Amino acid sequence: MTLTFPNLKKLEQRRRYTGHEVKKQLEIAGFKDVQEIKLWETRKKYTSKTDLLKEIKSRKGRSILFELSDAELEELISHIDGKLSNDEVIEEKDRWSIWRANK
Template identity: 40%
Template sequence: MRGGSGAQQVIAMDFSMEMLKGAKEYCNDVDNIIFAQGHAVNKNLDEGEIDVLLERALIHHISDLESCFHEANRILKSNGKFIIQDRTPEDCSLRGSTTHIRGYFFQKYPKLIDKEVKRRYSSEQVFSTLRETGLNLIQEITYWETRKIHEQIDQLKIDLLNRTGRSILHELTDQELEDLVEFIEQNVEKLEPIKEEDRWTIWIAEKQ
């Protein structure tokens, strides 16, 4: 089986060998993916090797955005596309709703929002850094991505209590987490299934 939306070859990269191991097991029936260890500022790839580079949920982990984008420019072919997907402070600050469950985290515990926003780059920061590193912004879009569909409220509660894939919840004590789950349950009561969505911003740039 081939993957990568028609790409002849896909390079899946992460700094963590454990993450790469899990990804390789998940994609064990796909025959055109190479798994490689690398870093956002040093991908160990040849100059001008890549047609399309996607960095998903990465830049909020990077303190040196300029070096990250310089590396992207280095490995991209001429007119190559650079796609960045992450959350801005505005994405993180949206109020909770029956689909935007994450928003309830910050309504219940405002102390979490400062930590969450502090590590996020604004659209203006992304745009200016792209320009400074020789990358031309073509398009910026926001969209809602379905994180998970919970057939019953109990499934959502279990997911939250286990802090599954939600690093910000590790800032809470066990009691605070239980109180948060109760708060969310009160806001989405009798709504099943629960379609949980997160809002992202995507920037599409091109090497000049």
């Protein structure tokens, strides 16, 4: 799979600690039985592809998109437009990690 904007993936990876690093630091701090629980939260449902693409164009609620130039944003929108059908409901989700441990 070719990424449309690999620099965004690298940026996102630098913004977040890996699960391994969080676990290691919790253990260094004296926590035991460290567990990572991953959850998916529905951010929004779109009844049309057009609604999603309009929101992406406005960059609303998506700070990472401010890393793209206007031309790059248009390229991303075009890429997404080509991947989605017009008649499907689109469910946008965010992934969360919850950490559980004993001290």
